[in-house]
């Protein structure tokens with residue numbers, strides 16, 4: 001896929017946010033925990049979700065779209081426990097199936113997953129949790145084999161509040177009678193959305209500061225659940241409004257999940273107005289806000305998935321900025337691409353030092369993960385001339401239904417060309 005962005009246009013109007021990709025993925029994985037019918041609403045139609053749906057079908061589920069963004073998941077045939085390598089390697093979140101398939105089938109095999117190249121992305125905390133629950137884990141030729149030898153509830157401490165490991169342990173423990181406690185769990189809204197689904201399915205889950213209690217049971221039932229809004233895509237649109245200048249409102253979002261971003265935008269001097277389910281941002285664009293300090297940390301800290309987008313914004317701030325990335329050890333690939341557009345960025349380990357410039361210049365840039373793609377698109381909105389974003393592996397579409405189309409409806413001028421055919425996305429020049 002390739003995006004051709006014509007810079008210099010301000011953004012006006014409203015955009016509605018889809019359901020959260022990073023909530024939908026574990027919610028879909030949790031459907032293997034029951035043979036009853038589960039209906040999920042507000043499921044975003046993005047690449048990673050399509051891959052997870054294909055994974056569910058590969059292990060015996062039938063996934064039907066009842067209407068746009070509403071899916072019914074129920075058994076097609078007996079559940080199997082070894083999804084195909086080709087699908088697993090496309091999506092890191094496929095690893096979430098290891099525990100649930102094991103607890104249902106007695107054994108599960110999964111190859112080490114793929115995903116964005118933003119770091120080594122180990123799974124040691126997932127495996128520590130499953131072993132604590134009594135699973136036997138063996139590594140066989142790049143595959144992990146988990147067998148439910150003598151499963152039992154456990155007290156598990158996570159050395160790091162890993163989102164995936166918390167979700168993996170929660171789902172597995174939900175089908176192990178007795179009380180499992182996770183200390184130092186991830187506190188992300190997406191984790192709590194999964195807890196709400198598991199409670200509806202019959203597990204008892206209680207969340208207190210620093211601890212998550214799961215009362216497991218022998219059988220979980222079907223239910224209906226609505227996916228929470230995507231706070232990362234909401235934040236991406238807010239940063240788009242801030243960088244390009246103009247006046248936009250992001251609807252169907254939960255401002256409570258965006259506190260770290262909203263307070264930071266306010267601190268930079270950007271006008272932000274919170275409403276019940278929407279946020280409005282008003283900005284004069286490049287040079288109208290000051291630089292600042294960002295530290296990407298586990299939730300409720302500043303989200304790492306908005307760090308690249310903020311780097312684009314701070315590239316055209318007044319004065320200097322510092323960005324420290326504490327979650328992923330190599331999530332600065334977008335810095336080199338922004339520098340090619342004229343951004344002044346110096347990297348020292350996991351810290352980026354920026355000097356704001358008044359204007360970026362359009363050029364050819366390449367994308368290597370979902371959020372970097374969004375960041376470069378936002379930079380293109382304010383670059384002089386034309387920015388061509390080459391996204392060979394369609395990373396942007398893994399996390400966004402239609403980023404170019406949404407931004408064009410706000411006044412941007414972006415032509416999107418998929419690998420098969422040339423699609424010109426019309427746009428009005430405001």
Ligand code: EPZ
Pocket residue numbers: 021022023025092093116119120121122123124125126127160161162163164165186304305327328329370371399
């Ligand atoms: C989830 O990934 C998100 N993905 C990521 O979003 C997000 O960046 C990340 O959480 C942090 O918020 C989904 O939810 C599908 P982690 P996850 O386990 O679960 C280390 C996007 O762009 N770690 O919290 O893989 C790990 O190396 C994606 O939508 C271990 O050391 O993240 C990293 O440094 C990118 N051992 C840190 O924890 C483990 O067993 C965060 O990982 C697991 C993780």
